[in-house]
Amino acid sequence: MLKEFREFIARGNVMDMAVGIIIGAAFTAIVTSLVDDLINPIIGLITGGIDFSNKYVVMSGTVPDGAGLQVARDSGAAIFAYGSFLMAVLNFLIVAWVVFILVKSVNRMKEAAIGKEEVVEAAPAGPSQEELLSQIRDLLAARA
Incomplete structure (x- = not known):
């Protein structure tokens, strides 16, 4: 069972998926900051801070x-x-x-x-x- 687990983890697509999830989390933080810190204040300025x-x-x-x-x-x-x-x-x-x-x-x-x-x-x-x-x-x- 341990051997099968190592083979599963060693597959390229599992590692690609792990990298994708990590990059996705970092990308989410960037997009959230962009929306919360840059775009929403501009919208608030346009709408009068409502x-x-x-x-x-x-x-x-x-x-x-x-x-x-x-x-x-x-x-x-x-x-x-x-x-x-x-x-x-x-x-x-x-x-x-x-x-x-x-x-x-x-x-x-x-x-x-x-x-x-x-x-x-x-x-x-x-x-x-x-x-x-x-x-x-x-x-x-x-x-x-």
């Missing part, structure tokens, strides 16, 4: 006037937290847009690299060794 995350409607129960979402949740009242949902959707759309732009940029760079490789491969190849030997033979035969 924070939708504390917007809710009390469905039943009592909540003190002007209480934040967490206080409303802690009071035990049934609340409809539409602002929190709107912020989650907005953050998802922002993250999706950022990932789209990054993937599009990476694909563009890949296409440029592949295009350069194709140009190098498309360069005309010189005559083969047999063709050169045939030409030399023909030249020597023409002299004689």
Whole structure:
């Protein structure tokens, strides 16, 4: 069983998956920071600093006037937290847009690299060794 486990771990796809998960976690931190630290403040500036995350409607129960979402949740009242949902959707759309732009940029760079490789491969190849030997033979035969 230990031998099978070592073989499983030694497979290339398992290691590739592990590297992908680690890179994905680091990438998530970068995208989260980009959204939270750069994009959301710009959106807050445009919307006048409105924070939708504390917007809710009390469905039943009592909540003190002007209480934040967490206080409303802690009071035990049934609340409809539409602002929190709107912020989650907005953050998802922002993250999706950022990932789209990054993937599009990476694909563009890949296409440029592949295009350069194709140009190098498309360069005309010189005559083969047999063709050169045939030409030399023909030249020597023409002299004689």
